[in-house]
Amino acid sequence: MTLAASGFLTIDSVQLEYRLIGPQPSAAPCIVLLHEGLGSVGLWGDFPDRLQAATGTSVFAYSRAGYGASSPVILPRPLDYMQREAREVLPKLLDLIGFRRGLLVGHSDGASIAAIYAGSHADRRLDGVVLIAPHVIVEDVSVASIAAIKTAYETTELRAKLARWHKDVDNAFHGWNGAWLDPAFRAWDITADLAYIRVPVAVIQGADDQYGTVRQVEIIQEECYCPVEVTMLPQTGHSPHRESSQATLRVIAEFAAATLPLAQSQT
Template sequence: MRNWNASGRISIGASELEYRSIGPAPEAAPTLVMLHEGLGSAGLWGDVPDRLQAKTGAGVFVYSRAGYGGSSPAALPRSLEYMHREALDVLPKVLGAIGFRRGLLVGHSDGASIAAIYTGGVQDHRIRGLSLIAPHFVVEDISVRSIAAIKATYEQGDLRSKLARWHSDVDSAFYGWNDAWLDPKFRDWDISEYLGYIRVPVQIVQGEHDQYGTARQIEIAEEECYCPVDVTMIAGAGHAPHREAADVTLESISGFVNRILTGHGEGALVDAA
């Protein structure tokens, strides 16, 4: 990428992916690559990338996966292995396209699962750590119930109009995600095997009232990971603590990032306090 502090689209395979980059370029500082949730996009992160950049001094890169935000459409129905494809096929190309040299992956929900699959499936020495917000490693009953309920909200309430602000094809974004998770065969989805191959510190940040997952996800990480697992439960927050309790969540994430970078002799470029 020629221009770093910019927004636009990058070509990844047959897709054009919407992106935004903030702060120093990869050759000048570590980079945080942010992976959005199942209904998210680059824009739906709001000011979280800017605040993390300010708190860590790292460069920050956010992008919308195909079918989300302003990116190219995705073929529907999505494969039930769509997160594996994003992790093992698309993400390596994204990292190559931006000239990624070293840094962390920061993922939310589906994005956290994609980050875990990538780091466990590809031994990439450039990845220094993972910050996972409300990750899924297995499918729980609470996940299926909440995803079924949000379908009714989307079709009968105002969720569709709210999401349309963030997606050029909101129906494709919603049903591509919702239909995959509600497919009965998706109940067998399980990525816990990847956790044992992660060789970098992992942070898990979860709202104590997460309506899409329980503490079982954390227990799985603690059982399967051989690397350190740093857990932060956010009081009063649900599935999106970075929006519902932004200050405490971003303090936790930036603190973890700065400790990891300092441990690699790369330290934060700013005082995170």
């Protein structure tokens, strides 16, 4: 199929909002962006455009169900919602857009989904994954920060700010926040998938990430048999692509140039 610059894809009767920058995924190496737990197509800002300019690739971003302008989800979300996205939705999406080769670049929840996909699919089209502020286990600091943001959502202007980016902001927020704060979610652990990743991995981690410690990175290094490159960004929190955007772009562009021979870095 030929994709417009923006629109909706239908997968299993669910409408998924998307945006495409650059060539069709069927005609050029493609970087697929997987957003954070409260993210959406719109919340990437101009990062996809800058990434396309820096790499010369196709860049495809989509809002998962429950986010942005995509269809809402039934709450509460199942606690394995990231595994389901990686194993049930993402394979169909890549096929539908005509993905032929490229990278997965995920942030936070999106990074976890990218890691699960790479570890559970022997996808010859996939040349590498970039994990920005990934989660592979649940840490005390993660739960504390997510509990704090629940209070902020209920008592500050945070809900109104997020409503700019989500058609059903309560569906988006409670779907994510409710899962992470469920006591049973403390057992969530995707380390078993890491050993099965067979493509290069680049990890970008903020030194001051309020949602996870360097232990997340150490586990990836310990469990992966594939090449793992780690970039720790000083004075950077949980969103390196916003807080240290030029450094983040440089890392991804260099990684793309090394793993995608047809992509040319311009940073």
